[in-house]
Amino acid sequence: MTAAAIEVQHLTKRFGSFTALDDLxxxxxxxxxxxxxxxxxxxxxxxxxxxxxMIFPTKGECFLNGVSVQSNRKVALSAAGVLIExxxxxxSLTPYEALEMVxxxxxxxxxxxxxxxxxxxxxxxxxxxxxxxxxxxxxGMKQRINIAAALVHDPQILILDEPATGLDPRGMAEVRTxxxxxxxxxxxxxxxxxxxxxxxxxxDEVALIDHGKLRFYDTLPNILSRFSAGQSTIDAAFSRPLAxxxxxxxxxxxxxxxxxxxxxxxxxxxxxxxxxxxxxxxLKALAxxxxxxxxxxxxxxxxxxxxxxxxxxxx
Amino acid sequence: MAAPTVTPELDSAGAARRLGPTxxxxxxxxxxxIRDYLRSYRYILMFGLVTIIGSIxxxxxxxxxxxxxxxxxxxxxxxxxGGGSVVVIVFxxxxxxxxxxxxxxxxxxxxxxxxxxxxxxxxxAGKYLAALVASLTALAFYLVILVANGLYYxxxxxxxxxxxxxxxxxxxxxxxxxxxxxxxxxxxxxSTYATLVVAVxxxxxxxxxxALVTDxxxxxxxxxxxxxxxxxxxxxxxPYPAHITVTTATRFMPSETVxxxxxxxxxxxxxGYFAVTTLAGLGLFEREEFT
Ligand SMILES: Nc1ncnc2c1ncn2[C@@H]1O[C@H](COP(=O)(O)OP(=O)(O)O)[C@@H](O)[C@H]1O
Ligand SMILES: [Mg+2]
Numbered sequence: 001m002t003a004a005a006i007e008v009q010h011l012t013k014r015f016g017s018f019t020a021l022d023d024l025x026x027x028x029x030x031x032x033x034x035x036x037x038x039x040x041x042x043x044x045x046x047x048x049x050x051x052x053x054m055i056f057p058t059k060g061e062c063f064l065n066g067v068s069v070q071s072n073r074k075v076a077l078s079a080a081g082v083l084i085e086x087x088x089x090x091x092s093l094t095p096y097e098a099l100e101m102v103x104x105x106x107x108x109x110x111x112x113x114x115x116x117x118x119x120x121x122x123x124x125x126x127x128x129x130x131x132x133x134x135x136x137x138x139x140g141m142k143q144r145i146n147i148a149a150a151l152v153h154d155p156q157i158l159i160l161d162e163p164a165t166g167l168d169p170r171g172m173a174e175v176r177t178x179x180x181x182x183x184x185x186x187x188x189x190x191x192x193x194x195x196x197x198x199x200x201x202x203x204d205e206v207a208l209i210d211h212g213k214l215r216f217y218d219t220l221p222n223i224l225s226r227f228s229a230g231q232s233t234i235d236a237a238f239s240r241p242l243a244x245x246x247x248x249x250x251x252x253x254x255x256x257x258x259x260x261x262x263x264x265x266x267x268x269x270x271x272x273x274x275x276x277x278x279x280x281x282x283l284k285a286l287a288x289x290x291x292x293x294x295x296x297x298x299x300x301x302x303x304x305x306x307x308x309x310x311x312x313x314x315x
Numbered sequence: 316m317a318a319p320t321v322t323p324e325l326d327s328a329g330a331a332r333r334l335g336p337t338x339x340x341x342x343x344x345x346x347x348x349i350r351d352y353l354r355s356y357r358y359i360l361m362f363g364l365v366t367i368i369g370s371i372x373x374x375x376x377x378x379x380x381x382x383x384x385x386x387x388x389x390x391x392x393x394x395x396x397g398g399g400s401v402v403v404i405v406f407x408x409x410x411x412x413x414x415x416x417x418x419x420x421x422x423x424x425x426x427x428x429x430x431x432x433x434x435x436x437x438x439x440a441g442k443y444l445a446a447l448v449a450s451l452t453a454l455a456f457y458l459v460i461l462v463a464n465g466l467y468y469x470x471x472x473x474x475x476x477x478x479x480x481x482x483x484x485x486x487x488x489x490x491x492x493x494x495x496x497x498x499x500x501x502x503x504x505x506s507t508y509a510t511l512v513v514a515v516x517x518x519x520x521x522x523x524x525x526a527l528v529t530d531x532x533x534x535x536x537x538x539x540x541x542x543x544x545x546x547x548x549x550x551x552x553x554p555y556p557a558h559i560t561v562t563t564a565t566r567f568m569p570s571e572t573v574x575x576x577x578x579x580x581x582x583x584x585x586x587g588y589f590a591v592t593t594l595a596g597l598g599l600f601e602r603e604e605f606t
Contacts (some may be wrong), residue, residue, distance in 0.1 A: 015606075054429045054605040074432045075331040082430030088423040092354035093347070098427075101347040105340055105431050107333035149427070 003066025005157050005188045006030040006051065008060040013046050013212075022212040023060070030203075033179055033184035035193055035203035038146045043212040044192035045085060048161045051190075052082050064157060078106070078158040081150035084283035086143055086165050091135025095126055095145045097135060099152050106153040120148040123178055139166035147175065158182065160191040164198060173278055175201045176301075200303050210311040220303070231258065233299040234270045234279065239292035241265035250289050254282055269299060331562050337437050342380035344433065344441030345448065352411060352449045361410045361453045365403060369460035375462060375513065382504065385468045389551040395461050399487045399549025404492055405456045405517040407450035412496035413513065414506030415442045416600060421506065425605050436445065439600050443497055443593075450489055472515065481550040488544050491585045492517055501599045517541075535559075535574040540588050542574070546581030 006028040013021040021043040028034050038044050044294040050054045051062045062069040067076040089098045099117045108116060121127045124144040129137070134145060145218065150158060164172040172195075179189055179202045193199050198301045199206060207217040216223065236251075242265065251270060252260050256278035259271040272278045286293045316394055327338070334340065352358055376384060416439070419425035428438055465473035499509040508560045521541035528536040536542040549556065556575040564570035576584065 002588050052430060054426065056602075056604060062493040074334065074434045074437075077430070078331045084430060085423070087426030087430070088605045089427055090347075090351045090424055092351050097347070099348065101344075102402065102431065104347075105334075105433060113408045146427070147441070150430070227381055295361075 003063065005065060006190055007063040007066075008047070008051065009043050009061050009063075011047065011050055011062065012058045012190035013043070013050060013055065013056045014064075020212050021050075021209075024209070024212075024214050025060075026207060026217060027215070028190060031183060031188055032204040033183055033189040033191060033202050034205045035191055035199035036207050037193055037196070037199050037208070037307070038209040039194055042194075042209045042311075044194075044209065045161050046212075047209070047278075048159055048192060051159060052077060052080075052084060053098060054084065066122070068291075079155055080159055081153065082159050083146050083150040084100060084159070084161040085165055086139070086162075087146055089134045089142065089145060091133065093134055094131045095121060095134060095148070096130045098145060099149055102149050102152050108153050116154070117148075117154055120151045121149065123174065123181075124148045125174060140168060140171055142298055144171065147178070151178075156187060158187060158189045159193070160189065162192055162194070164193070164195065175265065186237050196304050196307060202309075204302075208307065208310055213309045216246060223306060224302050227309070231273055232275065232279065233302055234265070234282065235295075235297050235299045236270060236286060237267045237295035239266075239294050242268065242291060246291060250291060251282075251286070254285050257282065317442055331432075339442060340433055340437050341441045342581050344428075345444035348445030349448055350458050352445060354534055357410050358449065361407055362456060363451075364406055364410075365453055365457045365460070367459060368399060368403065372418065373464055375459065376468075388465060388469045388472055389477060389553060391465060391468065392461065392475065392478050392481065393548050393551030395464075396481055396485075398459070399457065399461075400454065400481075400547060401488065401544055402487045402518070403454055404450065404485065405514060407453045408446070408489065408492040408496045408517075409510040409513050411446040411449045412443075413500060413510035415446050415508050416500040416596075417506040419505050420504045420603075420605065423579060429605055435601050436597060439497070439501075439597055443493065446493055446497075448490070448522065451486070456487065457492035464483065475551075477553075478553045480578075481547050482514055484547045484578070484585075487582055487585045487589075488540075489541060491588035491592070493591040494596065498592040498599070501603060504603075517592060529574065529596060533572065537576070537580065537584060540584060543576055543581040543584035543588075546576055546578050549575065550578065567601060 002060040004027045006026070007025045008024055010022040011021060024043075024047060036044050036047070046055070048055050051069060053069045053076075057070065061224070064076040065079055069076040071197065089095075090258055093101070093186065096117055099120065100113055103113045115121050117130075117285070120126070120159055124147050126141065126144050126148065129141065137145070139203060143163070147160075147163055150160065163175050167175065176198065179191065182189055183202075183204075191203070205217065205218060206223055208215040218226070242262070244262075247260055247268060251257060251268065256272045256274040263269055263272075268295050270282065272282060283296050286296065376395075384394060394417050394593050414421070419428060433441075461475060493517070494511060494514045499512050500506065503512075517540075525536045525539045525541050528534065528539065555578075558575060558577055558580075560573045560575070562568070562571045562573065
């Protein structure tokens with residue numbers, strides 16, 4: 001039996017009397033992306049900082065590949081690439097030099113430095129800036145270098161804390177592309193995020209935390225079916241506004257449909273039971289209905305609804 | 316991807332083997348820190364300071380030509396190196412060490428370093444080593460200025476062996492001052508406080524304390540570093556002063572006991588400061604959180 005890539009046991013962190021993280025246990029293994037989801041202040045960064053020995057647990061312990069982070073950070077962190085809290089890089093260094101430092105300290109053979117650094121800089125689209133001082137970079141550019149720094153030694157485990165922080169929409173999409181590429185190469189990515197779309201897009205599994213407590217940890221499909229109680233949701237769009245009468249007559253009445261919500265005059269959200277069979281029939285009926293169906297999508301809000309129902313109101 | 320890819324680090328044992336021993340990591344880390352120092356305003360500031368101090372001394376000696384100094388290399392170095400090196404050392408220590416640890420917290424660069432597979436001691440030691448090397452270059456620059464003057468005034472006898480001894484003692488003093496600077500840098504997590512406290516302590520705090528201890532308690536101030544650092548200047552005295560001198564009482568002054576540290580004693584005290592401050596600083600850094 002080999003140890004899990006990331007294991008967290010009864011992890012608790014108190015700041016004074018405030019409990020930022022409460023008895024979190026998680027075991028993550030395999031080649032996939034695990035989203036660590038939760039609202040601001042949920043305890044995501046706190047958790048990841050303990051997993052990388054930046055702060056100390058009040059209780060509990062973290063292991064990377066079975067090596068305790070708390071008692072041997074050097075070996076434990078050796079197989080991981082880490083990006084936490086958007087670090088600053090020494091401003092007088094260039095991206096190339098900063099990555100060289102990482103490669104050097106991490107023991108990447110010198111002959112591989114250049115190839116590796118060029119490769120990761122290309123991956124984060126920063127090749128043109130390789131020899132400029134980091135000090136003048138924008139937040140987003142620095143974050144790209146930070147991502148490159150986490151990748152430079154081609155780690156088996158990636159621990160990323162809100163990697164999209166400071167990035168423009170293009171940058172966010174590029175991060176997702178990088179994560180997908182890593183999954184294909186059998187890497188494990190443990191990535192915190194408060195952005196649902198990002199998590200649904202690239203993650204295979206989700207651990208949701210709120211107020212320092214783990215709500216659930218499961219695969220995305222399991223979560224969706226578990227919390228939607230057999231119900232699925234579809235968003236449909238039409239070329240022209242729908243009359244309320246048409247909605248009732250032609251959509252609500254379809255077999256399996258349990259509710260229709262009008263999102264705007266041209267779009268509705270359809271809740272139905274009966275899984276793919278119902279979905280197929282609804283699509284067929286709408287396409288042939290003369291209502292002018294132009295789009296029929298699985299809703300991205302399924303996880304959002306679960307998310308909202310699972311996290312406590314902060315007010 | 317067409318570019319070459321390294322062997323993935325599929326298990327921690329293999330990855331750890333690649334890391335190499337901690338001392339090698341310390342040296343690696345310090346190389347990049349030194350690179351950062353060399354390019355930072357700190358280096359310019361430090362070399363500017365040494366240039367100013369060196370120019371003032373060169374001009375003053377050249378203009379006034381004090382006979383006591385330019386006739387005797389030992390007196391020359393005893394005054395200019397003995398008195399100046401300790402000031403250069405304190406400036407170098409605060410400029411290179413003041414924010415060494417504090418800056419990692421203040422500037423958020425710590426999150427970058429702490430993501431690396433380095434023991435915390437390795438980070439502390441690597442930064443110490445870098446600050447030490449940077450300070451040594453500043454000290455060497457000061458030495459070069461003095462030796463250039465020495466060559467001008469004394470020609471072939473510009474290199475008394477006592478200068479070598481004193482340089483070694485100054486380096487030991489540097490170890491101690493940097494040790495203290497690193498301690499305060501990790502204690503306050505704010506470079507301004509670390510810089511202020513070290514400058515105040517080492518430029519006059521310890522001297523005042525020493526005067527108080529000798530005058531009031533009338534004991535040998537062996538636990539005060541300003542007492543120990545006098546060996547840097549005393550190294551040029553011939554004969555070396557006795558450990559304890561009791562002055563004879565006069566009509567106006569009672570007899571007084573004057574303590575002079577022996578070279579060995581001074582070295583032990585300075586190394587003691589280095590050891591205690593470094594252990595304390597490391598102990599603090601081991602427990603510090605990057606929140
Ligand atoms: N150093 C600290 N002192 C006190 N409270 C803290 C500290 N760091 C984090 N917290 C609190 O812990 C909670 C979790 O924070 P964090 O882990 O950063 O949340 P997030 O999920 O947004 O990353 C927040 O309520 C935050 O205010
Ligand atoms: Mg956070």
